Amino acid sequence: MRALDVIIAEHGNMWRVTRALGTLAARLGERPEADDLHTVELAADYLDGFSERYHHPKETDLLFARIRRRSNEAAEVIERLERDHEMSPLQIGRIRDLARATPPSDVDGLATLVAEIDTFTARLEEHMRVEEEVTFPLARRVLTPDDWREVDAAFAAHVDPLGDPGVDGDIALLRARLTQLLPAPDGLGGHRDAVVIELPRREARTRGTLLEVSALVCRYGRIEALHGVDLKVGAGELVALVGANGAGKTTLLRTISGVQPAAAGVVRFGGEDITRMAADARVRAGIAQVPEGRQVFQPMSIEDNLVMGAYTRPAAEIRDGIEEVYDLFPILRERRKLPAGTLSGGQQQMLAVGRAMMSKPKLLLLDEPSMGLAPLIVEEIFRIVKMLKAAGITILLVEQNARAALAVADHAYVLETGSVTLEGPGPELLRNDDVRRAYLGM
Numbered sequence: 001m002r003a004l005d006v007i008i009a010e011h012g013n014m015w016r017v018t019r020a021l022g023t024l025a026a027r028l029g030e031r032p033e034a035d036d037l038h039t040v041e042l043a044a045d046y047l048d049g050f051s052e053r054y055h056h057p058k059e060t061d062l063l064f065a066r067i068r069r070r071s072n073e074a075a076e077v078i079e080r081l082e083r084d085h086e087m088s089p090l091q092i093g094r095i096r097d098l099a100r101a102t103p104p105s106d107v108d109g110l111a112t113l114v115a116e117i118d119t120f121t122a123r124l125e126e127h128m129r130v131e132e133e134v135t136f137p138l139a140r141r142v143l144t145p146d147d148w149r150e151v152d153a154a155f156a157a158h159v160d161p162l163g164d165p166g167v168d169g170d171i172a173l174l175r176a177r178l179t180q181l182l183p184a185p186d187g188l189g190g191h192r193d194a195v196v197i198e199l200p201r202r203e204a205r206t207r208g209t210l211l212e213v214s215a216l217v218c219r220y221g222r223i224e225a226l227h228g229v230d231l232k233v234g235a236g237e238l239v240a241l242v243g244a245n246g247a248g249k250t251t252l253l254r255t256i257s258g259v260q261p262a263a264a265g266v267v268r269f270g271g272e273d274i275t276r277m278a279a280d281a282r283v284r285a286g287i288a289q290v291p292e293g294r295q296v297f298q299p300m301s302i303e304d305n306l307v308m309g310a311y312t313r314p315a316a317e318i319r320d321g322i323e324e325v326y327d328l329f330p331i332l333r334e335r336r337k338l339p340a341g342t343l344s345g346g347q348q349q350m351l352a353v354g355r356a357m358m359s360k361p362k363l364l365l366l367d368e369p370s371m372g373l374a375p376l377i378v379e380e381i382f383r384i385v386k387m388l389k390a391a392g393i394t395i396l397l398v399e400q401n402a403r404a405a406l407a408v409a410d411h412a413y414v415l416e417t418g419s420v421t422l423e424g425p426g427p428e429l430l431r432n433d434d435v436r437r438a439y440l441g442m
Ligand SMILES: Nc1ncnc2c1ncn2[C@@H]1O[C@H](COP(=O)(O)OP(=O)(O)OP(=O)(O)O)[C@@H](O)[C@H]1O
Pocket: 220, 223, 225, 243, 244, 245, 246, 247, 248, 249, 250, 251, 252, 292
């Protein structure tokens, strides 16, 4: 029955698209923004390329066909769903053609497009609802194990590009636009109560070490915030650091980037002792920090924010660096002249990452990049983190969203009130009962 989970996940993405189209339609009827028609086109391309070519045909040919073979109960409903499947490519085609051909000044043309979008989204949402409420329960009852084997195999074999973290091009742009159109944050993240976790045996890792922190102590006045922390990050690794509020995660990152002095202990980077090295020299050496709360310069343009991140690089390289960041985050290129303060939270996080990338870092320190962002944007941020790792950048990631962080981490550390209490491969910590109780709310 795994196919049903796959279908539901794909419905989730289709819902996001129909919701976003709804927002766009409302805006097109009143005060369209510059990218709106293009976004409609991208959404139509996605629906045409994925839903119409893969999702719907598989439902018709396999799932619905099996249900029909086993039961007459919902014959009429299924016929209606199949008719929807036949109709919807035509509707999407019309929407795309209108979005492409209508000039933003053509009020009547826009009204026609808005009407098409409204009919289409209402029909698709109703279609998904009926499928999930009527046909899925029926399928669960009447399909045989052999049926499921076949149906499951077919649905397991394809990937919804919108749910694929590695995707780029138009789909990545569509994702970025969708994050702008969907509703605001709904609060995420793990449990933040202080907890004590029993100390397990440390396991050795074999990869070449890029960063090594040993017996690090850090104080604010008389308060000791870090009590002798040991931590290693191998070259090319993505290492996650999780822990409750006030555990010292930010302090540890700031000590590594050099903005916070170490009271005792050693920080080594690429084998060299950098414990006393100034912060800007560490940037030159290849350490870049993306601070908690993003901290972009709001009144300054997006492009100028990026230029500021390049202060360690020769002027001749800055243009190339900017273009690289724009390739990574197309939405920043589109808005480059605008004040950074006009960006959404997710986009500001992209800008903060982009600014750090301008120094060509070997090691990126990310402090709670998903904080306060809506689920779809959090996915986007994690997609970016994975993309950076794939590009060979070593990453130390502090995250409140422990589940997501542990899932992507090669290795992870749990920090409790200034001490490391647990470490291990990310997926292993994800299965650890103490971690599940303390950070995953299970
Ligand atoms: N500038 C400061 N002066 C004094 N104490 C500080 C300062 N910054 C942090 N602390 C204290 O150091 C400890 C660690 O704080 P830190 O900000 O590093 O925690 P954190 O794990 O990043 O927490 P959060 O999840 O809230 O970001 C806390 O007890 C905090 O109150």
